[in-house]
Amino acid sequence: MSVIVFAEHNENIFKKSSFEAIxxxxxxxxxxxxxCVAVAIGCSDTNALSNLGKYGASKVLxxxxxxxxxxxxxxxxxxxxxxxxxQSGNVVIISNTYNGKSLAPRVAARMNASIxxxxxxxxxxxxxxxxxxxxxxxxxxxxxxxxxxxxVLALVPNSYPAKESxxxxxxxxxxxxxxxxxxxxxxxxxxxxxxxxxxxxxxVVVSGGRGMKGPxxxxxxxxxxxxxxxxxxxxxxxxxxxxxxxxxxxxQTGITIKPNLYMAIGISGAIQHLAGVGxxxxxxxxxxDPEAPFFKAADYGIVGDAFEVLPQLIERAKxxxx
Amino acid sequence: MKILVCISVVPDTxxxxxxxxxxxxxxxxxxxxxxxxxxxxxxxxxLELTEQYGGTVTVINVGTDTEPVIRKALAIGATxxxxxxAEPKDAxxxxxxxxxxxxxxxxxxxxxxxxxxxxxxxxxxxxxAEMLDWPLLNVVTKIEVNGNTVLATxxxxxxxxxxxxQLPCVASAQKDLCEPRIPNMRGIMGxxxxxxxxxxxxxxxxxADYHLYELPPAKQGVRLIDPANAGELIDLLHNEKKVI
Ligand SMILES: Cc1cc2nc3c(=O)[nH]c(=O)nc-3n(C[C@H](O)[C@H](O)[C@H](O)COP(=O)(O)OP(=O)(O)OC[C@H]3O[C@@H](n4cnc5c(N)ncnc54)[C@H](O)[C@@H]3O)c2cc1C
Ligand SMILES: Nc1ncnc2c1ncn2[C@@H]1O[C@H](COP(=O)(O)O)[C@@H](O)[C@H]1O
Numbered sequence: 001m002s003v004i005v006f007a008e009h010n011e012n013i014f015k016k017s018s019f020e021a022i023x024x025x026x027x028x029x030x031x032x033x034x035x036c037v038a039v040a041i042g043c044s045d046t047n048a049l050s051n052l053g054k055y056g057a058s059k060v061l062x063x064x065x066x067x068x069x070x071x072x073x074x075x076x077x078x079x080x081x082x083x084x085x086x087q088s089g090n091v092v093i094i095s096n097t098y099n100g101k102s103l104a105p106r107v108a109a110r111m112n113a114s115i116x117x118x119x120x121x122x123x124x125x126x127x128x129x130x131x132x133x134x135x136x137x138x139x140x141x142x143x144x145x146x147x148x149x150x151x152v153l154a155l156v157p158n159s160y161p162a163k164e165s166x167x168x169x170x171x172x173x174x175x176x177x178x179x180x181x182x183x184x185x186x187x188x189x190x191x192x193x194x195x196x197x198x199x200x201x202x203x204v205v206v207s208g209g210r211g212m213k214g215p216x217x218x219x220x221x222x223x224x225x226x227x228x229x230x231x232x233x234x235x236x237x238x239x240x241x242x243x244x245x246x247x248x249x250x251x252q253t254g255i256t257i258k259p260n261l262y263m264a265i266g267i268s269g270a271i272q273h274l275a276g277v278g279x280x281x282x283x284x285x286x287x288x289d290p291e292a293p294f295f296k297a298a299d300y301g302i303v304g305d306a307f308e309v310l311p312q313l314i315e316r317a318k319x320x321x322x
Numbered sequence: 323m324k325i326l327v328c329i330s331v332v333p334d335t336x337x338x339x340x341x342x343x344x345x346x347x348x349x350x351x352x353x354x355x356x357x358x359x360x361x362x363x364x365x366x367x368x369l370e371l372t373e374q375y376g377g378t379v380t381v382i383n384v385g386t387d388t389e390p391v392i393r394k395a396l397a398i399g400a401t402x403x404x405x406x407x408a409e410p411k412d413a414x415x416x417x418x419x420x421x422x423x424x425x426x427x428x429x430x431x432x433x434x435x436x437x438x439x440x441x442x443x444x445x446x447x448x449x450x451a452e453m454l455d456w457p458l459l460n461v462v463t464k465i466e467v468n469g470n471t472v473l474a475t476x477x478x479x480x481x482x483x484x485x486x487x488q489l490p491c492v493a494s495a496q497k498d499l500c501e502p503r504i505p506n507m508r509g510i511m512g513x514x515x516x517x518x519x520x521x522x523x524x525x526x527x528x529x530a531d532y533h534l535y536e537l538p539p540a541k542q543g544v545r546l547i548d549p550a551n552a553g554e555l556i557d558l559l560h561n562e563k564k565v566i
Contacts, residue, residue, distance in 0.1 A: 010479075015479075073448065073451075073458050073460065074451075074452070074457065074458065077452065096444075097479050098460075098461060098476075098477055098478045098479050099478065099479070101444050101445075101448070101460060101461070102448055102458055102460040103448075104445065104448065105413070105417075105445040105446075105447070105448025105449040105451075105452065106448050106449075106451065106452040106458070108414065108445070108449065108452075109414075109417070109448075109449050109452035109453050110452060113529075114412075114414070114529040114530045115412075115413060115414060115445055115449070115529070115530070116443075116530060117413075117442075117443050117444060117445050118441075118442050118443065130533075133441075133442075134442065135440065135441050135442055135535075136333070136337075136339045136439075136440055136442075137335075137439050137442060138538075139339045139537075139538075140339050140341075140535055140536065140537050140538070141535065141536045141537075141538065142441075142532050142534065142535045142536075143532075143533060143534040143535075143536075144412075144530050144531065144532050144533070145530065145531040145533055146529070146530055147528065147529055147530060147531060148529050154445075184456070184457035184458070184487055184491075185457045185458070185459065185485045185486065185487040185491075186485060186486045186487065187483055187484075187485050188473075188483075188484040188485055188486055189483070189484045190478065190481065190482075190483045190484075191481050191482050191483075192478070192479075192480045192481030192482075193480050193481060196480075198479050198480025198481075199480070200479050200480065201479060201480070203565075204565065204566060228566050229566075246497075246498055252335055252439065253359065253497050254497070260565040261559060261563070261565040261566060271335070271336055272335055272336075275335075278538070279538070281565065282559065282563050282565050284555060284559070285544070295544050296541070296544070297541060298541070298544040299541065299542070299544065299545065299563075300544065300545050300546075300547060300555055300558065300559075301544040301545070301546050301547070302546070302547050302548075302549050302552055302555060303546065303549060304549025304552065305549070308549065308552075309549055309552045312551075312552040312553045313552055313553065313555060313556055315553060316552075316553030316555075316556040316557070317556050317566075320556060320557075320560055320566070
């Protein structure tokens with residue numbers, strides 16, 4: 001028995017969510033009196049791999065093979081399960097990133113495992129194996145008993161702290177029996193926003209709504225975001241009117257995020273908007289209407305005109321970072 | 323092309339969420355149930371594809387009291403429907419039912435939503451794909467079919483990926499895929515007489531038990547900051563909350 005964590009990397013750079021997943025796996029392994037093994041696929045940077053030990057992996061395995069260069073759910077699931085099986089792994093932790101969402105169910109089906117996604121806290125192993133997950137689009141939580149011996153836990157990024165509790169380990173490469181025939185989808189091209197923090201991974205998000213009046217006013221949002229090292233987001237109507245790209249739209253029908261800080265500027269706080277941002281750790285709302293529903297969900301609020309408040313925030317953020 | 327569209331039946335997006343029986347059950351009193359919004363996109367896209375290339379669209383739901391909502395999917399334009407007569411206990415159970423029906427019915431494409439807005443699992447598509455050993459096009463904003471080849475664009479962290487696979491495959495719909503269709507009067511009338519086959523579930527797969535619910539803790543109450551001294555907010559976030 002062991003806890004196996006999928007360590008996801010992008011061109012040899014491991015994601016912060018993978019460090020969180022490993023820390024989670026380590027703490028869970030301690031509860032279960034077993035060890036935590038990190039499994040990477042197709043990584044060619046030994047230093048990056050050995051670094052995974054710092055977050056609590058007692059062993060780091062890297063599945064290698066020509067077919068494992070680009071993420072492909074079916075081939076990766078096969079490779080991952082082969083390595084997991086060699087370690088008698090029966091509890092699997094995978095972060096709920098986009099790739100994780102494709103990998104986790106394929107792994108669970110191969111292992112005949114209980115699967116729960118959207119997990120936000122450490123499992124409770126005192127009676128059975130119970131996990132807490134968010135549901136109803138972040139409006140509630142539910143506790144789920146995972147009844148099978150094999151389990152796949154898909155963890156929400158930014159729900160569990162990445163802790164440097166261990167030390168680096170020497171990674172081992174393992175070759176797996178995965179061939180071209182296992183690849184079911186062919187990647188044609190990948191386009192990612194370069195040089196910007198992706199919204200799904202950002203710890204701080206500055207977001208604007210219809211109260212910003214027009215796309216020409218987004219310079220202020222971007223400037224504040226830059227000083228805070230934040231990603232930018234927007235409400236649905238803002239994306240619908242093409243003031244901002246759809247990739248920035250957060251909420252029920254947009255992206256769900258859980259940053260440490262969400263700053264909402266000129267956003268009313270409709271229930272569908274809150275569904276995507278309501279579980280952010282700290283929420284600040286700037287709105288000129290004291291009755292705006294968003295204030296009920298906020299930790300800090302400024303009742304005022306965005307065009308007067310924003311320059312002050314930018315000025316202070318500048319001083320802070322200087 | 324034979325397309326199977328998976329429909330989950332969920333509370334309307336504006337529903338106030340409450341629980342009964344010592345927080346062990348979702349309170350359905352007064353709740354309006356709808357076709358999961360992402361499944362509406364999958365259904366609309368499936369209809370567009372069959373209008374283009376010919377074929378049929380069957381909707382499937384695993385559920386017990388869901389006929390009115392299934393009829394709505396028929397009103398939007400599906401050819402026929404299957405209801406697997408069982409509580410949708412967990413994703414593994416639901417996926418196993420769908421995979422079995424997909425195989426038995428000789429479908430070319432199984433289309434789901436990106437996630438259901440009640441349990442937000444987002445797992446059914448991947449489970450069905452693995453159970454059938456089919457390719458998975460997960461969270462797609464674009465899908466085209468060319469003979470046996472499917473081209474799709476899926477969301478990835480911070481961007482998009484274009485990918486290609488062969489039919490049969492499983493795909494899950496993300497917003498921007500299309501504009502959802504709404505039923506018209508003729509559709510609603512016709513839906514009443516369209517075939518809805520009720521089938522009994524396959525046994526097994528009792529893997530997870532949703533036993534307790536809780537609402538997020540109420541916020542402490544907002545701390546208001548003087549707009550004339552707005553910079554203080556930055557100081558508080560830095561010194562007190564340590565988030566910047
Ligand atoms: C099925 C469904 C799904 C939806 N999904 C989403 C979703 O995913 N995401 C989403 O965001 N919405 C979604 N919506 C829409 C949602 O209900 C709201 O309409 C939307 O969030 C409102 O956007 P807003 O707050 O930017 O605009 P508004 O509601 O117009 O609010 C603008 C706010 O700005 C304030 N304001 C105006 N001028 C200033 C100023 N100078 N300074 C400061 N404040 C100012 C106003 O007081 C107001 O509160 C959905 C709706 C439905 C029905
Ligand atoms: N009970 C169900 N019956 C049919 N399809 C379902 C059911 N539950 C989920 N699905 C499908 O699977 C998708 C993802 O659901 P989930 O994994 O529950 O988030 C949904 O958008 C539906 O297409």
